[in-house]
Amino acid sequence: MTLTTHILGYPRIGAKRELKFAEESYWKGEIQQVDFLAEAQAVEAANWQAQVDAGISILTVGDFVLYDSVLTHAVRLGIIPARFKDAAKLNQVDQQFYLARGRAPNCSDVAALEMTKWFDTNYHYLVPELNSAQEFKADFSDLFAQVERAKAFNKPLKVVVPGLLTFLYLSRIVDTYETLETKQHTCECNITQREVAANQATLQFIDALLPIYAALFDELKARGVDYVQLDEPALVLDLEPEWQTAFERVYHLLQRRDGLKLIVATYFESLGANLNLAVNLPVAGLHIDISREKAGEFFWKKVIDQLPAHKILSLGLINGRSVWASDLTALNDIVQTAQKSLGDRLWLSSSCSLLHVPVDLDSEIIPAEVNGKLAFARQKLNELVALAQGNIYANAKLSPTTTQTFNLVAQSRPDTFSARFEAQQEKLKLPLLPTTTIGSFPQTTEIRAARAAWNKGDLTQAAYEAAMQKEIAYAIQQQEQLGLDVLVHGEAERTDMVEYFAGLLDGFWLSKFGWVQSYGSRCVRPPIIVGDIQRPNTMTVKWIQYANSLTDKIVKGMLTGPVTILNWSFPPAHRSRREVCLQLAEAIRLEVADLQAAGIGIIQIDEAAFREGLPLRKADQAEYWDWAVKSFKHCSSSSRIDTQIHTHMCYSDFKDCLQQITTMDADVITIETSRSGLQLLEVFHEQGYPNAIGPGVYDIHSPRTPTADNMRTVIDAALKTIPAERLWINPDCGLKTRNWAETKAALAELVSMAKQVRQELESQAA
Structure with a gap:
């Protein structure tokens, strides 16, 4: 039947x-x-x-x-x-x-x-x-x-x-x-x-x-x-x-x-x-x-x-x-x-x-x-x-081959946030309410055309890298003109914040047409984990070094965290998520060390999907938090006391995991707040979050240009719950889905309002 x-x-x-x-x-x-x-x-x-x-x-x-x-x-x-x-x-x-x-x-x-x-x-x-x-x-x-x-x-x-x-x-x-x-x-x-x-x-x-x-x-x-x-x-x-x-x-x-x-x-x-x-x-x-x-x-x-x-x-x-x-x-x-x-x-x-x-x-x-x-x-x-x-047939062996003996023990930074914060302030000399962005800038028609030609073999590796350097130079120039305090290289060379790293790590397979809807018209192509994760070479250093050579301002190193790479990939069929995540953390730890050695003083390790993989039942959550937090702390453990580690999280309900976010111990966390109101900041305040916070002052997923008054509303509310010396000003998320006209208009308002509030605070303190 x-x-x-x-x-x-x-x-x-x-x-x-x-x-x-x-x-x-x-x-x-x-x-x-x-x-x-x-x-x-x-x-x-x-x-x-x-x-x-x-x-x-x-x-x-x-x-x-x-x-x-x-x-x-x-x-x-x-x-x-x-x-x-x-x-x-x-x-x-x-x-x-x-x-x-x-x-x-x-x-x-x-x-x-x-x-x-x-x-x-x-x-x-x-x-x-x-x-x-x-x-x-x-x-x-x-x-x-x-x-x-x-x-x-x-x-x-x-x-x-x-x-x-x-x-x-x-x-x-x-x-x-x-x-x-x-x-x-x-x-x-x-x-x-x-x-x-x-x-x-x-x-x-x-x-x-x-x-x-x-x-x-x-x-x-x-x-x-x-x-x-x-x-x-x-x-x-x-x-x-x-x-x-x-x-x-x-x-x-x-x-x-x-x-x-x-x-x-x-x-x-x-x-x-x-x-x-x-x-x-x-x-x-x-x-x-x-x-x-x-x-x-x-x-x-x-x-x-x-x-x-x-x-x-x-x-x-x-x-x-x-x-x-x-x-x-x-x-x-x-x-x-x-x-x-x-x-x-x-x-x-x-x-x-x-x-x-x-x-x-x-x-x-x-x-x-x-x-x-x-x-x-x-x-x-x-x-x-x-x-x-009843047409039953046997598929090929399902479990990917694992050859590496896994005995990694998670490490963490030894210094307290207060000690790190003091050392970082001395080194970086950032102004009050420093302004920055989350990482990516518009993926323009020129970027996509160059990447497509490169993938087809119609553009040499040298020509492709030159095209990406041109886009990076433009992003640096625009940020300097806008007056941002901490710059990013714009991620022109990256198709996606997870796919990019998966393409440079051993243990992944990238499909060509494996698109999945994330929201609306936004589609992602999750990598498939097929074996042990290892980093054969540096992944971001040359791009960040190039951007850093173009400006006297600080340029952040941009990495995707191990929990997010895991949660936004298709995991292996028969291996524990903890094991895979710690392998990813080790690869990112090595990259952090190389960026630091290249002179990069701020490194952002995005964990947008940190909460996403949390089991739905409370009884199952402690195990997840244990390895998720340890994985993040491990990948940042190679940083020196004066290297500032940022992380970014967005579009999740973080009210029930602030203890774990605190335990991650990032120096600065940037979070989405503009769509969800400011109740999340109230939670951070009520639970006594000790580190620095950058609440998103405008929603990047909407094409509308926010007004300075809109941003002032967020900044003023944030100042009621976050000490000014620990407050950053930034958008909600990366800007790759926007165009440059929208981006520049919004960031000009952001910088203008941040400077205005900064002057008011400095006048009050004088």
Whole structure:
């Protein structure tokens, strides 16, 4: 008997990043909306066709969105924050882009929605902003249009919708009402707001959303939809009692008895303590992710044992976050055991949406050592169908070869921050409120053209290096003219902050077309770790030395930290993350030593993904923090007392890991604050963070140019919580996605405001 197959979602960028390029062309005004939507729908149709061609039983509809599924759902529900008042002029497509980017045609520039990580992945979602008097005006017409287009494929349809409770869990309340007993902060949009700190406050909107969900289900049923997949990954978290009770209430009120089958989808972890809650929700079926189960746990057996006899169980067998080929023999044993208990109530699926892996492996030239060991999204469809049909075959040996004896003991700097800070101030002689950027500058057309010609062999190594030196010289010149205090070389030679280093370290394979969506139109190409990590040569020294030779100002050395390289790569199938991370830390430690020997006095070790890999369950987090912190401290351990170590973190919730950030003991941390408001700085202050901080004073992911007043708001708020001598002024993140006109305009405002505040502070001290 062939079992029912489906997936939770498919990559929406297109095999050749068609959606990205169409989106960016539309934003630039190069194509009309009708043409953009035609290109987007072509990708959508190709995704459906891939599922049909593979033999997937049920077609997944609604996972294809233009920017982010949480954002799309918020706009469909009419959740438009007050500062986006011009959104009323726009249709749903442009409303989504306006909320995500802070800019739209014929609209005022405003602060974009907060963006943060989707659970423990490198995908970012846009955080919906509710107010205490929120009204919902639902419009699902675009989803219904998708359903009608999908009917042409003559398959049973399953529509994906964000679960009501996970949507509320991921949202936040932002209000202007004086009656709310909450902490006040001022956002970069310069609107005084109040944020409800307890996340269960969003539960107040259940009663308003229930009839909207019920009406949506009725309409989908009327249109011939067979199943609705309600994504509720919040069910794998350590839920508070209020949320557990809410799940019971919501699904008892939403249960349908008239043909439409609701499937609650959980992923990224096992259900843990929420097992009894999840299996007893009054729905037709439950999806669980077994790819994240611990060795020997067999949690899926517990689910089967407690699942009511009438329910479907969808087993997430094919790992939607790994590029390694599945062990079909081992998975088939699970299928056979589960089928004995469930019969045709057993469905087979991907563990989560496949948007976290590249689209198709067929276009790659695969090296012999990993040939037959990999599977991208298209190949995972084939694996899924093979399992369902009992067509079991053995893949190549899955574990990459490890030859190096691993006995590395993590090291750390011996001196205290206060001693280092004094030595660094004496050496560097930085002004009060020093200004800098996070590292990268615009990746121009000229840079991309030179790199493409070099990769094709049309440009010699010497000519390519000369082209990059020209771009570095331009970046240094612009920074000097702007008046920045600490400069960067701009990273013209780097395609990506992780991919660049992976290409210079042993133990990685870089795919050519393995793009994965990070947010919106931003795509990354995660390296694949295939063996031991070693640094055969220096990686950054010659570029930083060249930049340093062009100016009398300080130029930072720019490195990516070991935790971020690991979390933004596809890890090996059968090696511990701790071992791999410490190998990476050793490679970065050697690079720090070489930069220091070359005369570089400030070295930034970016750890943008430091929190991202944190296990979702508190019981599992201590082990991660142990090796993550030790890895960072190890890679900075080769620095002298007067060498200043910076790190950078962004677009994650750091409130629950400040102790670990403090233990990392970087001399300066630069963090994102403009999208998330300044509540993070309050946390740093409340918990007594002792080292220097550079809060981002403007959002680089928005094309809007921030005003000096916007930046002054952030600086003034920061000075209330951070001593002036430990405060840096910088943007939120790197500037590679912006153009030079935007970059120079924003940085000119940044430098001007920093100098103004510096003068005021010096006058007060005089």
